[in-house]
Amino acid sequence: MSKALFITEKPSVAMEYVKLLNVKGTKRDGYIESDKAVFSWCVGHMVTMSYPEAYDPNLKRWSLDTLPFLPKEYKYEIIPAVSKQFNVVSGLLKREDINTIYVCTDSGREGEYIYRLVDQMVGVQGKEKKRVWIDSQTEEEIRRGIKEAKDISEYDSLADSAYLRAKEDYLLGINFSRLLTLKYGKTVANATGDKLVVIAVGRVMSCVLGMIVDREREIRSFVKTPFYKILGSFDGNSSGEYEEEMVYEGEWKSVEGSKYKDSPLLYNEGGFKKREDAEKFIEEIGEKIFEQEPVIENIKKTVESKNAPLLFNLAELQNECSKKFKISPEETLNKIQSLYEKKLLTYPRTDARVLSKAVAKEIDKNIRKLLKYDGDKEIKGIAENILNNKWYSNLEKTKYVNDSKITDHYAIIPTGEGLQSYNGLTDLEKKVYNLVLRRFLAIFYPPAKYNKIAITTQAGGERFFTTDKVCVEEGYLNVLKEYKKNKEEKNLKFLSKLKKGQIVDVVDMEVKEGETSPPKRYTSGSIIIAMENAGKLIEDEELREQIKGAGIGTSATRAEILKKLEKIGYIMSDKKTQVISPTQKGEMIYEVIINSIPTLLNPTLTASWEKGLKMVYGKEIEPDLFMKKLEDYTKLNVKKVMDRMNMGDMHGFFEEVKGKNSNGVKAKSSSKSKKNSNTDKSENGARESLGLCPICKTGDIVKNSKGYGCNNWQSGCKFFVSEICGKKIPVEQIKNLMSHGKTDIITGFKSKKGNEFNARLIIKGGKIELSFENS
Incomplete structure (x- = not known):
């Protein structure tokens, strides 16, 4: 009698298939067999690409003469450590009584590649091959995957991409x-x-x-750049109309109409480069407010709605676990894989952050199953709330459902099954599961709503801006437990009482020092x-999803x-x-x-x-x-x-790297070495190379008393850099220019009018030019 052969990616998955399909079989060495089916497994990759010496023993020795190595036909070999199991699978694939092969390796490019290599090495012919493609390890999903299994040829293009x-x-x-x-x-x-x-x-x-x-x-x-902001304090109860104190703060910005609009004295629209200029500004304001009373020029009140974030894909979940639990991406993947194999979560190696329409139509099943979850007392109430209000009914029309953004698998969500194994999870597995669980339930909850107010106060012809925001409906934040009460919420109450055109008093003006921060x-x-x-x-989660490509x-x-x-x-x-x-x-x-x-x-x-x-x-x-x-x-x-x-x-470059510690700080030298050191010359007296000359391509750029030039100058190379726009270029930036073709943003260049500006230096057509990109 003919039998079907099921090949999974690992033994534990094969055992799960046997259990879920209620197969009564005999366990043998490397497989399980019943009267109708045989179940066996790979052990991850069992076949690998051969090293060059398999093509020619002489290629074992590395030589420039044998490069590039571009085989016309690629060779593959069995990985020795798993050869025993490979032979078991090979024997089963060749058995005459096996007429149908169900490929049940992971539903993805790598899983496809694992089986295709085995099939290629064995040379399987004359058998029907079907691909089981599933999104979770639940009984319902596995049965569906087997029932709807397609001919393996439907996945040939996936296999092509895997081989490539x-x-x-x-x-x-x-x-x-x-x-x-x-x-x-x-x-x-x-x-x-x-x-x-x-x-x-x-x-x-x-x-x-x-x-x-x-x-x-x-x-x-x-290089940290200091800047000086102006903060004004205003009294909105100057008339004594209200009983409570109504002092609020506004930050000055050099918007249209400001005396300082586009001034070279500013670092940006909200700060001066020098403290003395900021203090002078305050003096000017102090004189002008006696001529013209400060007034509330504009008030804008809005209500903002914010929806729950998109569901997790693997990358987002790895990032979140790194932040919350301080674990590596590898450890996160291991935990999610374990939860997947225990039927608690759907397929982990997904790029999608949305659900398919087909899944969305039956999503209430997942929620109903979660009513039995007792790992967190709040979850049952949250699930009941969603079901009672039928918040799941319009899910298909939301941003959380989009078939066009799904390639192989939808987002990682709880299956609602496998809950009996929850108590046996490690603490970290429980944390990861609950993270996914709450993110999933949050998408059904109403948006969080905020009351926002924006006030423009005019004082001395300059404008100060005040904004405040208060959450009035927590919505999905109740599920994610991410809402923290703002200590300044009381401000919004009295700010809401202020009116456009209202005269206010200046209570205080202060200079607040800040400084630019390096990238993290x-x-x-x-x-x-x-x-x-x-x-x-890209820090913004929604923006990440919008621009995401390859x-x-x-x-x-x-x-x-x-x-x-x-x-x-x-x-x-x-x-x-x-x-x-x-x-x-x-x-x-x-x-x-x-x-x-x-x-x-x-x-x-x-x-x-x-x-x-x-x-x-x-x-x-x-x-x-x-x-x-x-x-x-x-x-x-x-x-x-x-x-x-x-x-x-x-x-x-190597010596420079060695002179830095792990935080990029230059290592300290002894007094003796400092005395004998010369930043322009190495120990043998030759000038230190700062990089290959971009013009002649053979000389080295070195520093001399006048600037930086090519040591091939005697042969006619004219490359030379000295002061540019009144700015001496640091040696560090010359090295960047030579190695990367551009410098970092350099501050302190001066125009012919004396205005300072920032720019990069780039090499273009063998010449050095200024670039204002991202400056």
């Missing part, structure tokens, strides 16, 4: 790691004091390293969000990338705060990459590769076209690096 992703990582990793190690490994080893340094390069890994190093250097080169270091959570948004760390890596791989970077010593993370920073070695590797294959550090380009894979999956482009672009990119960059001289100018 692996080939992409393989080609870039093998070729560029060997190339850069052979060219510059000794230079790095000499700088680190190691005997040997392998420069590990990866499509996603190198890009993420670049993001972390760039952020560290932004912080390191940041990435945390393990915020770097995941930045990766999801192609290198942009990201760096996938939801399934981002945590693994961070783990690998830390394991190979390129980054380090503070386990208590989850703050991430680069190591000295990581910065040196960054310098090698940016001076050899800088496109590897470009988040936009890295994201475009990922977008290309999605286009293959969506059948928008042919796999062969993607493969050609990949091979061309590999060949082009191998040639570029081969044609370039060894990077002797790296020594200067």
Whole structure:
């Protein structure tokens, strides 16, 4: 009698299938068999791509002569550690009595790849193959997945994208790691004091390293700028009409009509560069208010509604857990995977933050099941409230449901099942589950409502702005427990009594000093969000969702990338705060990459590769076209690096990196070393290289008494930088200019009229120009 074979990704899932389908079978070595079906499993990946030496034993030795390595036909091999289980699965796939194969590996690109590799190695022929695609491990969902299983050919484009992703990582990793190690490994080893340094390069890994190093250097080169705001205190009860005190505060801004509009004395519209100018402003106001009484020029009252945030996808949940529980993305994924396998949550490796219309139509089932949840006494009441008011009935018409924003799986939500296993969860698993649970229930609750008031007070011809906001209906905030009473809520009551045109008294004017803040270091959570948004760390959650396109890596791989970077010593993370920073070695590797294959550090380009894979999956482009672009990119960059001289100018950067501690602070020197040091010269008397000359491409940029020039000047190179627009350029920024093609924003340039301005320096067409982008 013919039988069906079910192949899952791991043994625990196979056991769950057997249990849920009520199969009475015999447990054997590596599989379970009944009279109608056989259940077996992979152990994660069981097949891998072969190293170059499998193609030719001579390729085991790293040599520039054998690069680029671009196989015409790729070779694969069984992973030795799991060969026993592979042989079990292989034997089952070949059995004559097996006529239908149900592929039950994880419903995603990686799960597809795991089975396809096994199928390829075994060479399965003449059997019906069906793909089980599910969103959770509940009995209902598994039965639906089996019943509605499609022919595996329906997922061929997903398999194509999976194979291409692996080939992409393989080609870039093998070729560029060997190339850069052979060219510059000794230079790095000499700088680190190691005997040997392998420069590990990866499509996603190198890009993420670049993001972390760039952020560290932004912080390191940041110069705090003080500014001075003007705060005015006004008495709205100058007539004595009211019994209570009605003093309120307003902040001055140089809006249209202000004497200081666009003044060079200002840091921005709300602050002066110098305290003395701010104090002079207050004196001027003091004189003018005797000529013209201060008055409330405008009052605007509004009601603002704010809806609950979107549901969690993996990246958002990893970010939230990093902030709330100080755990790594990898640990978060492990907890969610465990909750998924216990049937408590839906599929974890999803990019979507919304539900499908089909799920939304029956979402009340999930809510009703949660009435049995006893892990939190409040949850039952919240669920009852939603059901009694039928707040779920119009969910399809809200922002939380959108089929067009779902590729493989909808957002992570509670299934309402598996509740019997809740008490056996770890404390951290319970916290993560409750986080998802409350986010889910919050979307059904009414919006939070706020009363807002905005007052413009005119005093001495200048305008002061006052705003206040009070929550009057907590709505979904009751579910998320995120609302904290504002101590200043009482202000709104008396502010609401003020009237347009009302005369007020100036009680006080004060100067409040502030200063600009450097960017924050990435945390393990915020770097995941930045990766999801192609290198942009966008704080606003709604805005993130609106602009989201192709990201760096996938939801399934981002945590693994961070783990690998830390394991190979390129980054380090503070386990208590989850703050991430680069190591000295990581910065040196960054310098090698940016001076050899800088496109590897470009988040936009890295994201475009990922977008290309999605286009293959969506059948928008042919796999062969993607493969050609990949091979061309590999060949082009191998040639570029081969044609370039060894990077002797790296020594200067490496020494600079070594002179910084983990926080980017220059290491202290002994008095003896200070006495003998020369910032322009190295120990052998040669001037320190600040980078490769952008004009002649062979000389080094060095510092001299007049500025910065190319040491190839005797051969005719005319590159020279001195003072620009009245500003001496710091050596740190010259290094940035040479290595990155641009500086950070530099303050203190002066126009011909004497007005100060900020700008970057960029190299364009072999010349240095001013750039006002983001300045």
